[in-house]
Amino acid sequence: MELIERLKYIISDTVKAMDLLDTGYATVVSAAPLTLKIQATQLIVTEPVAVLTDNLKYRDINIQGEKIVLNPGVKPGDKVLVLKANAGQNYIVMSKV
Numbered sequence: 001m002e003l004i005e006r007l008k009y010i011i012s013d014t015v016k017a018m019d020l021l022d023t024g025y026a027t028v029v030s031a032a033p034l035t036l037k038i039q040a041t042q043l044i045v046t047e048p049v050a051v052l053t054d055n056l057k058y059r060d061i062n063i064q065g066e067k068i069v070l071n072p073g074v075k076p077g078d079k080v081l082v083l084k085a086n087a088g089q090n091y092i093v094m095s096k097v
Helices: 003-018
Strands: 021-031 034-038 044-046 050-052 059-063 066-071 079-085 090-096
Touching: 021 090, 034 050, 034 079, 034 090
Parallel strands: 050 090
Antiparallel strands: 021 034, 021 079, 034 044, 059 066, 079 090
């Protein structure tokens, strides 16, 4: 095997072993503070390790004195898709499933 090919192989294996980015599923245990139970490992993670994207945060507006909920956010028991980043140092909640 050529030196270049061998180096490519070593770099590829190293990046895979670092497990920098992955997707998975979790269950919301608590909405405030955000607490998740990761399905694959049964690991419990909380804020600031677990974060919501803006499309999952609670949003409401007042129109003529009436409160209208645009997005109900997440609640305990919701199943969510998470993006694991930095070898599990952060979990970003992408969407409900």
